Each structure stands twice: as structure tokens, then as C-alpha cells.
Amino acid sequence: GEDVEQSLFLSVREGDSSVINCTYTDSSSTYLYWYKQEPGAGLQLLTYIFSNMDMKQDQRLTVLLNKKDKHLSLRIADTQTGDSAIYFCAVHGSSNTGKLIFGQGTTLQVKP
Amino acid sequence: DTGVSQDPRHKITKRGQNVTFRCDPISEHNRLYWYRQTLGQGPEFLTYFQNEAQLEKSRLLSDRFSAERPKGSFSTLEIQRTEQGDSAMYLCASSPMSGFWETQYFGPGTRLLVL
Numbered sequence: 131g132e133d134v135e136q137s138l139f140l141s142v143r144e145g146d147s148s149v150i151n152c153t154y155t156d157s158s159s160t161y162l163y164w165y166k167q168e169p170g171a172g173l174q175l176l177t178y179i180f181s182n183m184d185m186k187q188d189q190r191l192t193v194l195l196n197k198k199d200k201h202l203s204l205r206i207a208d209t210q211t212g213d214s215a216i217y218f219c220a221v222h223g224s225s226n227t228g229k230l231i232f233g234q235g236t237t238l239q240v241k242p
Numbered sequence: 243d244t245g246v247s248q249d250p251r252h253k254i255t256k257r258g259q260n261v262t263f264r265c266d267p268i269s270e271h272n273r274l275y276w277y278r279q280t281l282g283q284g285p286e287f288l289t290y291f292q293n294e295a296q297l298e299k300s301r302l303l304s305d306r307f308s309a310e311r312p313k314g315s316f317s318t319l320e321i322q323r324t325e326q327g328d329s330a331m332y333l334c335a336s337s338p339m340s341g342f343w344e345t346q347y348f349g350p351g352t353r354l355l356v357l
Contacts, residue, residue, distance in 0.1 A: 134284075163345070172246075172333055173285070173348040218284050228337070229275065229298065230346060232284030 132156040132223050136233035143241050148206040150236045152219030157181075157200055159221035163230070164193065164204045167216045176204070176217070206238075214240045244268075246349035248334050254355045255324055262320045263352045267336030274317050275346060276309055278302065279331040288332075291317060292339065324356045 133155045142148045154162075160181050165173040179186045179193045179202075186193045192205040202219055216235040223229045247266045255261050267274050272293055277285035288307070290298045293314040303309075306324075311317040321328055331353050335346040 161345070165348070170353075172248075172350040173335075175345060175347060178345060220284075223287070228273065228344075228346075229287040229290055230277075230285070230335075231287070234282070234284050 132221070132231045134219055134221060134231050134233040136217075136219055136236045138234060139237050139239070141239040141241065142209050144209060144211055146209055148209045148213070148238055148240075150204045150206075150217050150219075150238065152202040152204075152233055154200050154202065154219070154221050154231075156221065156224050156231070157197060158224050161222065162193075162195060162202050163220040164191075164202075165218045165220060165232075167218065167235070169215075173218065209238075209240050211240045211242060214238055246334055246336050246347055248332075248349040248352050250352055251350060252353050252355075254357065256357050257324060257326060259324055260320065260322045261324060261354065262318055263332055263334075263354075265317045265319070265334030265336075265349060267316070267334070268347060270338065271336035271347075272314070272339035273337045273344075273346075274311055275335040275337075276317070276319055277333040277335065279333055279351070280329075285333055288319075321354075324354075326356050329354055329356045 163178045164176045190207045194203045219233040220230040274291040276288040279285040291311040306322045331351045333351045335348045337344040337346045
């Protein structure tokens, strides 16, 4: 079945770049997403990339997509303490209803 | 546009009780999704509505769970005879309907604790 894998934890210093990685098994998703979740809150859409793109840049965020390796990454430039949160990679499942399949989430810790 | 809202935000109940959660999607969003998130995990799909029609249910949605979207606007998720394993965050999301799958916008969630 569909599977999305992420590393569980990343720690960086304030001002450094953060790179969060994700691999997935089902390549049929038209869009691939990154969501952010702060403690006790719902999911906030950060950015997404269309499957026919290799890269998308949005201010401090850069998304890279390697379809051959089924690998998605999120780079956060100049990471701030406010970026500390859990980041989820998500792809559409192979059914025709648009349901999202999420990874376990990567906890980003930003040290001052 | 006030975003997706969910009510209540928190619910504590005793095992065996019934609970009902409400989700109000972004206005004019035809599609509505329910997900469940347990501690340390990503959200897992439960069910999906397109307008008032429930088009898919996950295996996770046991017979004790029922969801409705009677007029194609708000939706309710009811859990009957709650069990401790039902403790989780229940997330609702909505998206507009178009020719391809649109971005899903999530509400703040309802956190359920079953004692």
C-alpha cells in the first residue's frame, strides 16, 4: 500500500538551513505537500509542488522533488526559533478521492 | 473566509459514552475530509464527502463511527461506545472541487480523551 517515510527529528542552530526529507512509494500523486503543526494545533499548509516540477521556491522555503527516487525535501533557509514544529510530508493516495497519506512527521528543534 | 472550524476543541469522556464532533468547512468547499491523529503519528484518513455524499470510508472507521454531512455544508462525526483507543486528535479538512485534487485546508482539530 501507500507509504510515506520521514526521519523523526532534526536539530539546527538559529540562522542555519534546515533540510527535512521524505520518501514515498506511490508516484501517482499530482501534488505533494508540506504541512506544519505546532503543539496542540491543527495542520497549516506550508507549500506544495506539482508533480511535473523539480523545484519550487517560496520565500525561505525550497521544495525539491526527485521523482525517479520518489524523494521530496523541504529546505528552510535562515531557520528561526519560530520554525520549531513538526513538519509533515503528504501525498495523495492511489484512490480517486484525494485522500492524503502522511508521513510520521519530523520534529524540528531550533536552538538559539 | 474564516477557515475550517471544529467544535469542541477538547472533549473528555468516560469509556462507553457517545461523543459527537462538528466540522464547518470553508464556505463553498465541496469536499470534506476527516482524519485521526494519534500521538507521535501523522494524520490517518477516516472518511471523505463530496457535497452530501460519503464516497469513501477507511478500514479505521469501525461500526462505532458514523459521519454525516446532511446538507453538504457542516459535517458531524459520532463515536458510539467510546474506547480508550479512540483517544486522539480528530482533524477535519476541506477543499474546493475542481478537475484535479485541490489543496486541503485543516481545522484546529478536536482532541478526545477517553478515560
